[in-house]
Amino acid sequence: MVVHYKCPNCGADMAFDSQTGLLRCGSCGRTEKIDKMESENHIHQDESTTFEMDEEDKKASEAAFDNDYTDPSDADEPTSYSTFKENEASEYHCKNCGAILITDALTTATTCSFCGAGVVLGDRLTGALAPAKVIPFTISKEQAQEAFKKWCKKGLLTPRDFMTADRIKNITGLYVPFWLYDVNGRGEAHAVCTRVRTYTMGDWIYTETKYYDVYRKVDLNYLKIPFDASKKMDDKMMDKLEPYQYANLKDFNMPYLAGYIAEKYDYDDTQLLPRVKERVIPYVDSYIHSTISGYHTVNYQNKDIYVRQKHADYTLFPVWMVCYDYKQADHIFAMNGQTGKIVGKPPLSKAKIAAWFTGISAASFLVMQLLTLLFGGGIS
């Protein structure tokens, strides 16, 4: 099922406009409000979903760890999930010109390579594959290009000819699939902490060490931590694109994708759970640590941290992918399509690195020499 937005006024192709947040006809300028448009995707709540305890929950309940907490199943909303059906090798035709749309198995939105019309592959966005939320683009292609050029000029270690930023090969607006996790983190820790006081009496220096048995138990809830569910995207790069402003988080509707490329997720929410735990456990850990204050040393005897997924939303985030050709090598940069934050490894100039290194070293050496002169010369 190919969804194609035609202007009811003049029949031209309509696409999402990042400036106004409306669907806009490039030809006559007619705009359509997206939230008012009929949603074509229906999320089917699967009644047969059961809440399954994962291994850590079991461990926690066996250890009577959960006694202080409310029953987890009260608050949790299981992810809506129905049987995944891979689409048979179906061919999509552009509704505008009839040409075959070149898509791969993951594409959910693209532009017709023939006539340029933005099309959405509706059947790849329904059921389990229906995104719950979307953050629409707020930065247009032109703005993205400008922002990228500006960013290149700011690079302190990038080569001079890179800074001109005139070799942008292509710039693509991409809706990257993310899972937004609501996570519950529970932890308890036992620690032996000390307070140290030194004082002098007579000719002796006394060191008084007071030992405390410290115990902390925390119940933490984290909302909407994003994890990219696309195999193609570099996880680290996507993490660095954060933060996104959730005030602009909208219920998903297909017209948002018109004119952009979109893909469906490679990993579902359970497959990403190990990554979630890897990231959230240190959060809980540092929170526990922040509650232990007023001590000079903290020595943990034991620490138990359980991280549990409460809920996950399939969400599409806007990303501008910039492919830059520098000395016959492609450099890929990603820009947060909402805030304009740019990440990606730029080429580095060895000469500039060397210059900075000598400059900073020489400056600090000079400062030290000056201090020596001031203090050494001032007293003696």
Next chain:
Amino acid sequence: MKIMNKVISLLFILVLCFTLLPVFINKASAKAEETSSGAVVTEYIQHIYDEAGLLSTEDLASLEDMCIEYGEEAGIDFFVLTHNNSNAVDGDKYIENFVDRTDYDNSVILLVDMYHRDVVLQGYGLAETYLHSGRLDDIRYEITDYLTNANYAKAFKIFIEDSAAYMKDDSDLNYDHDYSYDQNGNYTGSYSPETQYNDTTPEDVLTNPIFQLVTSLIIGGIVVGVMVYNSGGKMTTGGQTYLDRNHSGLIGRRDNYIRTTVTRVRKPTQNNKPGGFNAGGFRGGMSIGGHSHSSSRGKF
């Protein structure tokens, strides 16, 4: 740094000169009195400085007499110092300062520090040879019980009698007044590498150009390293960003006190190390004013 040290020592000597000047003048005037009158007037020296008020007037008078009587016989001066001052310097130092101030060459001095419950004995000059730390220890052991039982007059009496008795005993004397050895016979004098190392203070290391150069290269390396690392953008979100503050927090806490331990170390002293040993294993030290002495100290 070396110039600074020199300036400090010069200042110190100046201050010392000014503090000692009145003592010399007093002595000189006393001697002048003696010659002018023609008669032998015994120069009055106070022997008991009972700042802690441990002695009655009678005891004080009889002990003063004893000091003069035994002192003439033994050829040294006996001094008893007491105080109950929490701010006073450490016992060894206290006596050293007393000697530096008064310049009594041949003397044995007993200090009773009521505040710290310290008893310290030191022998100077002739008394250093005769009343070496071993003998001072013996005297101290004998009087400690009396001090503990607050029988101060008796304790001081025994101190004077015993000291005088030892002055007549010519066996087993200690002529070695260089206490730059520790108990194992290792030389710890001014030529030891340890002392030389102490001469190089941390500030000397900081002003060393090679050290500074290495440090600045490290700083440069770290800064550029961080710049390179962050050139591709950095993570700006953390646990705080996504924490739901209304539904998060501590649900259990305990801070139970278990125990206290106290350790103590002696304050590092600059000029002399009290309790140094000489080749014979005798303790002793040197006052700032350059008076070498034997010593013994303990608690009561």
